[in-house]
Amino acid sequence: MENENYTETKIYKLNKPIVLKCGKTFDNIEVAYQTYGKLNENKDNAILVLHALTGSAHAAFLNKKTNKKGWWDDMIGPNKAFDTNKFFVISSNVLGGCYGTTGPKSINPLTNKPYALDFPVVTIEDMVKVQKELVNYFGIKKIIVAGGSMGGMQALEWSIAYPEYVKSTILIATAARLNAQSIAFNAVARNAILKDANFNNGNYYNSSCPENGLAIARMIGHITYLCEEAMYKKFGREFKDTPSFDFGVDFQVESYLEHQGKIFVDRFDANSYLYITKALDYYDPIKSYGSLENALKDSSSKFLVISFSTDWLFTTEQAKQIVSTLIKLNKDVSFVELESKCGHDAFLLEFEKQTKIIKSFLGE
């Protein structure tokens, strides 16, 4: 008997090519996805949740093989923020990812080898285009979109690209575009991968992967996901042991970062890290449409925007830029800045606070 809290990843193969933002036409796209809850007869109770940089389709419930919970399991399920008793929740891995959706480690049918850097540079807009094909496959009439961080950028792009189709948009710990500092962090992270001795122009799938570079990229990421307050709370200036007086790991915060770097290398593809950070850097509807007002003017969605007080990667100020634009456009928008000591990671951790607000927004 299947336990309803178990889940598995399915594959949807697009039946047509996609014209990417870079101008290339890209075919043979497969999308890894999961669903939770049931689609109703009217096909209007769907919520598409959108993952962040290193996420996967496995947003909720238990994976049958690993027995691990999804990345937003605290938020998706019966009576949770995204209530699977009422809603049909879909989650898919992004284009360019490494968790089942076509990405740089996928086999290029023309060469029978992994694409590696022959994979086209994809954008947030392209990711959303692919998601739309998946949603069409289900015959969904109107949709709710929700995501944090890069997931929020995708949700925003949904409301821009499909203004009539999206009925509600939930933007959490996100921005209309990265600021210069975030681009800088991504640039250094990519540099660490690109300069790794194992990188071999992306063709490392039959040898050692650029694990040092990828670990450094992840360590940089983790510094930006926390905030000094969170770091102080978690680690302070505590030594792991006594001062080593060498270049081993001394402080607990170093130990944490080293660990995060190490475990990441086993679960993520370095090329995907390059592609997805590039997609983050490039996303800029303000530039694409001349202004955010122009980008959002046709949207018929209502909006919920949530920011976190200590998030310095996607700041409240950036959230307010979206909110003030929506207000100018007379859109239906709710905005909350939640107090948190968790920095950017709050969107994955502060589920109680988010649940109340999201439930209320979704009319429960």
Add this chain to the structure above:
Amino acid sequence: MENENYTETKIYKLNKPIVLKCGKTFDNIEVAYQTYGKLNENKDNAILVLHALTGSAHAAFLNKKTNKKGWWDDMIGPNKAFDTNKFFVISSNVLGGCYGTTGPKSINPLTNKPYALDFPVVTIEDMVKVQKELVNYFGIKKIIVAGGSMGGMQALEWSIAYPEYVKSTILIATAARLNAQSIAFNAVARNAILKDANFNNGNYYNSSCPENGLAIARMIGHITYLCEEAMYKKFGREFKDTPSFDFGVDFQVESYLEHQGKIFVDRFDANSYLYITKALDYYDPIKSYGSLENALKDSSSKFLVISFSTDWLFTTEQAKQIVSTLIKLNKDVSFVELESKCGHDAFLLEFEKQTKIIKSFLGE
């Protein structure tokens, strides 16, 4: 005829070994230093200026060979903040550095090879001990100490280690100890060097240096020296050219960081970067003395503390920790937070604002 605004680096060889904080006794220490202005007869008009992570003894005036100005030339000279018509200004390269003072790239007299990682792990306290020997050599009676960033930590340590000897202490953009986030950034930077394929356990002096790792370390550094406001002002989200749709340099901020990384590799030793960042991480008079009050209680110095509003590496909050301790101890302390858009770099850039305050503090 010698132009008085030219300078050159001299070497002072210590006539005794130093007992380091790690417990080792270290001999054959040479110190690279420069001086500006003249020591008076009473030998009480000396100011020791202390450099930051990657600085050198060349703080002011023009280098005869390179024709380059010193790192604080805007602050040191006739009628400047540190007025060489009145004061005798000394600047020396720190122990562990790579600009003339004994460090990991120096020749170990026991092996006739560079020390590399056989160089002992040195601390801010050790750097200051070495500086004291240099100052003793000049027969200086009382001293003024001044520095920004790591230079400020050295100045603070001077007032702690030689409480009767220091008459004035100028602490700029500094803290009594790094916070967890700064330790994290240093840890990632060191990781990039240690994992570079060229690192070879520090023995790279006869081959290629770990230039990729060192460049990454420098790029991380530069992100922390600027602030989002400064980055936005300098670069915004401007493209260097048009979007490349590959993994080349796209944004101006990327181009800036790449450039900073590249030029740094030619001027700095990767091993020194390891040692000096470790010294930064380790410095913690609060832990060493039980409290900052206890550390500073015997000081007879007066203090000037300057912080910058957008400095997120050494924050105003951290400066205030020093200030409030000094107030509790009834010490003579002045504190100014200067408005600046330059982030941590402000101590190297905002010389007009600093000059007024420092001149006033020095009684001019």
